[in-house]
Amino acid sequence: METFWWVLTLVLMAVGVVGTVVPLIPGSVIILAAAVLHRLMLGPEHSAGWTTLIALTVLMLLSQAVDFISGSVGAKYFGATRWGALGGILGGLAGIFFGLPGIFFGPLIGVAVGELLGGRGVLPAGKSAWGTFLGTLAGMVAKLGLALVMVGWFLIAVLT
Numbered sequence: 667m668e669t670f671w672w673v674l675t676l677v678l679m680a681v682g683v684v685g686t687v688v689p690l691i692p693g694s695v696i697i698l699a700a701a702v703l704h705r706l707m708l709g710p711e712h713s714a715g716w717t718t719l720i721a722l723t724v725l726m727l728l729s730q731a732v733d734f735i736s737g738s739v740g741a742k743y744f745g746a747t748r749w750g751a752l753g754g755i756l757g758g759l760a761g762i763f764f765g766l767p768g769i770f771f772g773p774l775i776g777v778a779v780g781e782l783l784g785g786r787g788v789l790p791a792g793k794s795a796w797g798t799f800l801g802t803l804a805g806m807v808a809k810l811g812l813a814l815v816m817v818g819w820f821l822i823a824v825l826t
Contacts, residue, residue, distance in 0.1 A: 668708060675704040679817050686729070686809040689769040690762075693809065694729035697816045698722050704824070718823040722816050729812040732805050740801015741777055746794035753780015754798055774798050 678700035685693030701722050705713040714722075737758075741750055757776015761768035777798045781791035 686813040694726040736805025737802040741798040744797025749780040749784025
């Protein structure tokens, strides 16, 4: 039975790593849930300790924060205004209804439209949308790195 829980844990963690770069899959949350499930099913003597679970929780919260702010930080760095930020939020919400392409392109289009409605020209609006894209991309890379650290930390804690 122990083998089953190990396989399930590793599969969930793999799904979590993939989920850090695929929108709508809460990757770091799945990794943390896998670690908690492993501890609950195998007990403290065969799983990660409290220190590891607390560290994984902190890393998960950091990953969520990176996800939340990365696009807006990129947009702001490239000169987005409040109109662009509002457009990005609304574009992101609207994008949810259009599947994977909408989730990715919704905020970009929203920032550009928000900037245009706010009275900025096409070039500044495009620059803000480009910043949103770069910020979102940097956020994905950071979340992937955090997910790999989470998995590595768990495995080292349990296997050593």
